[in-house]
Amino acid sequence: MTTENKIIVQRALAGLIETGDVDGLARVLSDDFVHHxxxxxxxxxxxxxxxxxxxxxxxxxxxxxxxxxxxxxxxxIVYSRRWLPDGGPEIAVVDIWRIDDGLIAEGWEIIEPVAQVAANLVWWEPARR
Known part of the structure; x- marks a missing residue:
């Protein structure tokens, strides 16, 4: 089942990334889909x-x-890097998708701006004054 689930997510993301096909994405989301x-x-x-x-x-x-x-x-789980043209900002993204009965039922997304990676590696340290 894990291979089929990967294919569902890969097809949905490929359609969205390559053509901006939001309606195609909508077809693979369950009616009670929740995004976190x-x-x-x-x-x-x-x-x-x-x-x-x-x-x-x-x-x-x-x-x-x-x-x-x-x-x-x-x-x-999908790990990707995304950036805007002409030297725009870059982000690292982790998406977690839960598949139920052949449809994407739930999604989680965490985004980290690449420019902030070094600071986020020591997030627990007090701010320097």
Missing amino acids: RPGAITSTKGEWLAAVRAALVSLAGMQVEIHQILSDGDHV
Whole structure:
């Protein structure tokens, strides 16, 4: 099952990344899909798809490089780097997708700006004065 789950996620992301096909993505999300972000921010399927559509306008030309796709049971984990054209900011992203009955039922996303990586490696240290 893990191979099939990876294929579901790979196809959904490829369509979105290559063509901006949000409707294609919508077809592989369950009706009760929930998307989670840090800080207890959750979105319904409709809310998340609307946010994806709006972001695509602002992120035109964004490049995505997928480094890892791992699967374990009903979860698929994707590590990618994304950047804007012309030297725009770069982010590292970890997405975790839960698959249920052949559809993406839940997603978690953690984004780290690459420019902040060094500071985030020592986040527990007090700020220097």
